[in-house]
Each structure stands twice: as C-alpha cells, then as structure tokens.
Amino acid sequence: MNKNWIAIDWGTSNFRAFLMDENRCTDSVSAPCGLMQVHDRQFAAALQTLIQPWLDQSPQLPVLMAGMVGSQQGWCEAPYVSLPAGGEQLARHTAEITTPWGSPCRIVPGACCDSTFGLPDVMRGEEVQLIGLAALYPQADHCVILPGTHSKHAELHQGKILRFSTYMTGEIYAVMLGHSLLGRDLPQAVEDDAAFTLGVQNARLAPCLSNALFSARTLRLNGTLTPAQVPGYLSGLLIGAELLQLPAKEAWIVGSPTLNGRYHRAAILSGIQLHPADGNDCFIRGMSQIYQKLNGEQL
Amino acid sequence: MNKNWIAIDWGTSNFRAFLMDENRCTDSVSAPCGLMQVHDRQFAAALQTLIQPWLDQSPQLPVLMAGMVGSQQGWCEAPYVSLPAGGEQLARHTAEITTPWGSPCRIVPGACCDSTFGLPDVMRGEEVQLIGLAALYPQADHCVILPGTHSKHAELHQGKILRFSTYMTGEIYAVMLGHSLLGRDLPQAVEDDAAFTLGVQNARLAPCLSNALFSARTLRLNGTLTPAQVPGYLSGLLIGAELLQLPAKEAWIVGSPTLNGRYHRAAILSGIQLHPADGNDCFIRGMSQIYQKLNGEQL
DSSP states (O other): OOSEEEEEEEOSSOEEEEEEETTEEEEEEEESOOGGGOGGGOHHHHHHHHHHHHHHHSTTOOEEEESGGGSTTSSSOOOOEESSBOHHHHHHTOEEEEOTTOOEEEEOOOEEEEOTTSOEEEESSHHHHHHHHHHHSOOSEEEEEEOSTTEEEEEEETTEEEEEEEEOHHHHHHHHHHHSGGGTTOOOOOOOHHHHHHHHHHHHHOSOHHHHTTHHHHHHHTTSSOGGGHHHHHHHHHHHHHHTTOSSSEEEEESOHHHHHHHHHHHHHTTOEEEEEOHHHHHHHHHHHHHHHTGGGTO | OOSEEEEEEEOSSOEEEEEEETTEEEEEEEESOOGGGOGGGOHHHHHHHHHHHHHHHSTTOOEEEESGGGSTTSSSOOOOEESSBOHHHHHHTOEEEEOTTOOEEEEOOOEEEEOTTSOEEEESSHHHHHHHHHHHSOOSEEEEEEOSTTEEEEEEETTEEEEEEEEOHHHHHHHHHHHSGGGTTOOOOOOOHHHHHHHHHHHHHOSOHHHHTTHHHHHHHTTSSOGGGHHHHHHHHHHHHHHTTOSSSEEEEESOHHHHHHHHHHHHHTTOEEEEEOHHHHHHHHHHHHHHHTGGGTO
C-alpha cells in the first residue's frame, strides 16, 4: 500500500482534493471546477491540471475519487451499490480507470436503497461521509442528517448504512423563491429568527407541503410577515417539514456551519437533539476507510 | 334593478365578460387581456374598449366584476371577506367604482379564512363559482375542488362557504418541471396513464412531498419511468398528495375538462367520487346571485 495518495470529492459544481499521508491530510485544493465546467469530457486533463503540484513531487500518486464523477454523466459510471453496505462493500465496487500519467485511480460508487417510505432512493458522495462519521464517532447506531440541495436522512448500524431518504429541501426553497409567486418582488433576504421559527411551527400544522407553502403568501398578505421575512419563513417551513420525518429524536448532522445552524434551531423547536460533525473530516476519514479496504488490491 | 348587466371575471392573465339578461347570458367576450396586460393602471380605458360593442347598444349597463381586479394590485381593492359567507355577505362588501362613461360598477371581494390546518388562506374569484355551484346544485353540504395553479378545497353549508384550503399543485408542477433537476433534459411530455397512476399511488406512500418529489428522479434513474413519463408521474404525485387531504369521500369539481379528467382519474384511485360542474356556468350563476342581492342598492 502506498502511504501517500489523493482523496477527491468531485461534484457537479465543485472540486476538492486532499493529499493524504495514510489517514492524515497534509495538503488540500479546492476549486470551482465541477464536472459541468469540464469541456468535451476532458476529465483526465482537468484532473491532471488540478493536482499537478502534487504529481510533480510524486508522479504516480494513487487517486481515489467520490461524488458525481462516478455518475452516468461523470467520467466513468460506478453503479450504485445496494444497501446495507459499509466501507468494504463500497471498496469492492469501486470503478477502475486509467490515467494518462500512470496514477492508479478508482471511483467510489454511490448507494441506492428503498427509502423508509418504500420509494427508490439514491445518493452519491454522501455515502463516504457516512462511513467516515461512523469511524470517527463509533457507536452501535447512527441517525444522520446531511443537509443541502437534496438533504439526506440516513440510518446506520455497526458502521454500515442501512437506508436513507432524500428531501429536496434546498432545491424546493431555491426554485419556489426564484420562480413562483412566493418569491415575487422580494427584497434581499435577511436571516430572521422569528420568521424561521414560525415556519418550523407551521410545518407541524399543515401535513401537506403544497398547502403549507401557500402560507408564505397569505402571511405576507395579512401583514404577519414582511417581504424580507419570506425567505426565512420558507426555510423554516421546509426544514421543519423535513425534521418531522426524522426516524429518531437524536441525530448527527454533517453540513456547512450556516446550514447546521438553521437545522440546529429547527431541531430545538422540534424536540430533536443534533450533534454536529465536520463534513471535510467525515469525507477524509471515509475515504481513508475505503482506501484501507482496497489495500490488498494494490490501488 | 336593471335587467341587463355585465358580469366580468378579470384575472391576472385573462378577461372574460358575459352580457346578462337577468340570470341568462346572451353574449360573451373572452380575451387574453389580463390585469398584467394593462399599462399604467388604465383599467377603465381597457375595460371600455373590451365591452364597447355592448355599451353601443346600452351606454350605461351596470357592471359587476370579480377576480384579481379587486386585489391590491388590481383596479380597486375589495378587501377579503371573512368566512363563513354567502352571496349576501359578498354583495354587502362589494367595492364601488365610478366609470368615465357612467356605468355603475362594483367589484366582488375575495374571501379569507383559517384553513382546515389553522393557517390563513385566501381566494379571489373562486368564491363566486362556489356560490354559483351551491345555487345550481342545492344540497345541505358541498365539498368542492377548484383545481388549478392554486387548487382550492372548499366546504359549504346551506350555500355559505365555511372554509377552504389552498394547494399549490399547478405551480409546484410548473416550477419543478421548468427549473429543478426533475425537469432536466425532458422531451415533450405525453399524457401517460401508467405514469400518472404510479404517481397517485406513490403519493400515498410518502407523507412528505419534498421526499416524494425526489422519486421522479430515482424512478427515471432506475428505468421505471422514461423521461417522457416524468411530467405525468409528477402530476399524479401532486394531485394524489392533494386528494389525500380532501375532507370528504365525495366532492364537486369545477375546472377545465383536461384538469377535471386528471382529477377524476386520481380520485378513482383514491376511492373518491367526483361530480363535475362547468366553471362558466358556476361563475355566471354566482354573479347573478350577487347581482340580485345588490338589487335594493340600485347597482
């Protein structure tokens, strides 16, 4: 096993790479060079440019990648692995690609399952953070929220991912504000605790989101909300509706400080206890787990 | 009371006028001249142009209008009337305006209430159709669906509107297809019974719409849906979720033939019996009811 290697999270909009010395990150690179910015599928050339300073030191560093780079629209498809699965299953189903400069390179697959509600569900990238979280904070069972455009609620047992459910919280927020009646003629949004709290509370009243969302209009019409408060209210409504479905009263949350803060406030109002974990730490640890499992395969 | 008068439904995008002889419609005009098409708030001039042929015959025909023309952004605000209310309450709260050519003119107010879920809700235009429906098909209690961009479920007792709830079914459908991941790279939609049916069924499985909506992505990824089937599936999912909240197993539906057809199919799958009623008939009868109540006031 090569003790030096590169862990990469390559998504639709962003690229992040970590230079690793065994389990330890010694350097990192972050760039707005998501897969959408790569022209004519020139993924190898794009990657080489981004990590060239490290290759200059060690020309054939092994590379382990995760995220949308392994999707149908990515560099090379690494088909979804069915749950339950842990680091070992993910390692076993990595997709192997060759690089023009000779680095061994693999892509971690996404995961699929039937959600708590019996509908098919998929994730790609988050599975690494989940494996990493379980390794960083070992316990028998984990309930985890990965907030974002497509927020995930996952359940783990003995470090294996059992199942998860996706909530389009971030995307519904963005498209309703940007393109529906709810967002018409709004001034710059302000972080507003009162409006956010009201949103979380009202999510409990209205079981159907297509009804609850309309209250962002009526509460503005009747003067309860100022136009500047509408985004905060909508955020509370969507996060509140999501948290109503969480399968436990205690969960880990792996997200940015801003999002974690919002979920934390909503969780308190919903009687849920959240433990924050750093997204980069979880990713790095998860990739290390998978890289170790690949050890025997001489990545 | 003048036996000849004009009933007008003036909304954001459309204008419809009916020449009335007491309760009977003798002529009608429909034009894509919604309030948004009126420049510099020149409402009187726009209206005069649209109904001039009728004014040529009878220069001071009374005019009764309903719809967004009575909103804050309309010609003259007719503030929402609190429910419960029937034709008499709506007549009593009409807003009076003067027209340069001398026609007496009034605008029917919208209605507001706390929805079944305790959230404030509003309608403007639909209240007339509800009053008309109750007059056309008298019975002690009516449960009514008014499908559309903002679908309404209303409950009536003895011809009075008791309460209603709005579902943003049509608008969520449009913005998610037009602006979210769910609508990306879709060919022209086709009416697809199988996909629609699956959507209605899956709405029952997933209680939270922000979760259920993601299945329009995953079922496409796993090959259950073709891209052309996604719109039909999404429509079934949203209408199915809406119908789960209907407070009765039997209801009237007042909409266009296309929408009524979709709701009818979803209702059968949901064990709900729907009775269709024509939207124009309901509007004309509702306006006649209100015009009669205004009788003593010499509109």
